[in-house]
Amino acid sequence: MTLPEDDLQPAPSRRELNKAATRQAISAAVLTAIRVQGPGNFTVEDIAQAAGISRRTFFNYFSSTEDALSAITIGFLDNVLQQFRLRPAGEPVLESAQAALMSLADPMTIAPLAELFGIVSEHPGLLRTELEAWDQCTEQIIQAVSERVATGHAQPLDDLHVRALGGSLMACGKAAMDVWFARCGKDFSRDSLSTLRGLLIESMHLLDTGFAVPERHATLP
Amino acid sequence: MTLPEDDLQPAPSRRELNKAATRQAISAAVLTAIRVQGPGNFTVEDIAQAAGISRRTFFNYFSSTEDALSAITIGFLDNVLQQFRLRPAGEPVLESAQAALMSLADPMTIAPLAELFGIVSEHPGLLRTELEAWDQCTEQIIQAVSERVATGHAQPLDDLHVRALGGSLMACGKAAMDVWFARCGKDFSRDSLSTLRGLLIESMHLLDTGFAVPERHATLP
DNA sequence: TACACTACGTGCAAGTTTGCACTCTGCGCA
DNA sequence: TGCGCAGAGTGCAAACTTGCACGTAGTGTA
Numbered sequence: 001m002t003l004p005e006d007d008l009q010p011a012p013s014r015r016e017l018n019k020a021a022t023r024q025a026i027s028a029a030v031l032t033a034i035r036v037q038g039p040g041n042f043t044v045e046d047i048a049q050a051a052g053i054s055r056r057t058f059f060n061y062f063s064s065t066e067d068a069l070s071a072i073t074i075g076f077l078d079n080v081l082q083q084f085r086l087r088p089a090g091e092p093v094l095e096s097a098q099a100a101l102m103s104l105a106d107p108m109t110i111a112p113l114a115e116l117f118g119i120v121s122e123h124p125g126l127l128r129t130e131l132e133a134w135d136q137c138t139e140q141i142i143q144a145v146s147e148r149v150a151t152g153h154a155q156p157l158d159d160l161h162v163r164a165l166g167g168s169l170m171a172c173g174k175a176a177m178d179v180w181f182a183r184c185g186k187d188f189s190r191d192s193l194s195t196l197r198g199l200l201i202e203s204m205h206l207l208d209t210g211f212a213v214p215e216r217h218a219t220l221p
Numbered sequence: 222m223t224l225p226e227d228d229l230q231p232a233p234s235r236r237e238l239n240k241a242a243t244r245q246a247i248s249a250a251v252l253t254a255i256r257v258q259g260p261g262n263f264t265v266e267d268i269a270q271a272a273g274i275s276r277r278t279f280f281n282y283f284s285s286t287e288d289a290l291s292a293i294t295i296g297f298l299d300n301v302l303q304q305f306r307l308r309p310a311g312e313p314v315l316e317s318a319q320a321a322l323m324s325l326a327d328p329m330t331i332a333p334l335a336e337l338f339g340i341v342s343e344h345p346g347l348l349r350t351e352l353e354a355w356d357q358c359t360e361q362i363i364q365a366v367s368e369r370v371a372t373g374h375a376q377p378l379d380d381l382h383v384r385a386l387g388g389s390l391m392a393c394g395k396a397a398m399d400v401w402f403a404r405c406g407k408d409f410s411r412d413s414l415s416t417l418r419g420l421l422i423e424s425m426h427l428l429d430t431g432f433a434v435p436e437r438h439a440t441l442p
Numbered sequence: 443t444a445c446a447c448t449a450c451g452t453g454c455a456a457g458t459t460t461g462c463a464c465t466c467t468g469c470g471c472a
Numbered sequence: 473t474g475c476g477c478a479g480a481g482t483g484c485a486a487a488c489t490t491g492c493a494c495g496t497a498g499t500g501t502a
Contacts, residue, residue: 013490013491014489014490014491015489015490015491018489018490043478043479043480044479044480044481045479055480056482059480059481059482063481064480064481
């Protein structure tokens with residue numbers, strides 16, 4: 001009963017599935033622990049138990065609970081970048097970015113990220129960790145963009161171009177989350193998360209059009 | 222946050238928990254596959270996938286899907302016998318049996334067993350396997366009773382006594398399931414399963430009172 | 443009948459999880 | 473200050489899971 005498998009990914013092995021499941025179980029457990037008990041009021045032992053693994057295994061995956069928290073953000077970006085890399089090499093970067101976000105079929109994929117965002121806003125002590133994660137994400141975006149422009153263009157773009165673009169992408173993502181959070185608060189429903197995804201795409205689009213004000217140049221022929 | 226732990230069991234290790242979870246995931250997957258696709262219309266590969274493990278791991282646990290089915294019945298009995306063995310050594314066997322069944326706090330524990338019972342009734346080809354499981358259960362009951370009377374009595378009971386008692390216990394259990402199934406059909410709700418547990422206990426009680434007809438000797442002083 | 447194909451069942455080596463025994467650090471308390 | 477203790481991390485061996493390769497058996501097909 002194997003599906004036709006329209007995609008070209010070679011179907012993740014059981015090993016990979018298990019690891020991914022464990023990673024996300026740990027991250028989810030940390031998120032819950034922070035929500036319920038507050039940051040610093042739980043032990044690695046607690047997390048391991050909630051995630052259904054041993055304490056030792058926790059440390060096989062993460063070096064600290066903060067690390068596990070970062071993984072939520074970085075993990076989400078990984079998914080998006082994976083989609084990004086599947087886009088044709090010749091496609092403009094900003095179009096690929098929007099397409100990658102759109103291809104996240106299930107908007108619930110963003111749920112942990114969104115919840116983390118809300119939690120960080122309540123516990124400023126976590127901001128340091130979150131900023132670190134974003135910084136890592138930025139570097140990964142830059143890396144991905146860099147790979148893209150190396151293959152898809154006649155002459156490779158210079159470093160400033162690539163890094164500015166990467167940084168802006170990340171900044172747009174953050175802006176989208178800020179706006180979403182201000183607008184929807186802690187609503188993690190499917191609809192709300194769909195809105196968030198829409199905002200993310202919209203922010204990329206703004207970047208794409210050079211933040212042009214719609215009224216001035218409505219359309220180009 | 223460790224609870225007082227009123228019981229004397231040494232808290233199962235993570236390894237034991239993992240194994241138990243895998244065993245039951247496999248059995249549940251087989252049950253579902255039979256219900257949905259019918260016996261023989263699925264592969265070990267399907268089961269492994271549904272249970273979230275590799276095909277090889279399936280065979281680490283069971284030698285066949287039938288084996289996994291037997292495990293449902295035998296596993297339930299194991300739980301009951303575990304409670305049985307916790308009863309004081311001096312307590313009469315039939316009282317312990319009733320107490321063991323009563324100490325199954327959650328009647329939902331019986332759910333897989335009950336569902337299996339229903340499925341077997343629809344697929345007589347599975348009966349052979351089920352009977353085999355019951356036979357194994359009978360032997361285990363006899364074993365447990367045998368251990369009990371060896372420690373709790375002045376002189377050990379003879380083989381006939383022990384084996385007849387064990388066999389009768391199993392027969393009563395089966396009778397209770399027959400009656401429950403005739404009465405409740407495929408209702409696996411908490412209430413219905415509570416009824417089943419009641420019938421099981423009642424059948425043990427009948428055995429305990431020598432199947433006395435209530436009207437004749439109502440009560441003894 | 444011969445052949446391809448699918449699924450079963452098993453041996454083995456490599457990858458992963460776990461228990462345990464440390465060391466180290468921070469904290470409360472006498 | 474010194475002591476005890478709880479929790480973070482880490483090294484290691486044993487237990488467990490997985491992928492893979494193999495041999496077997498049944499089934500459909502030319």
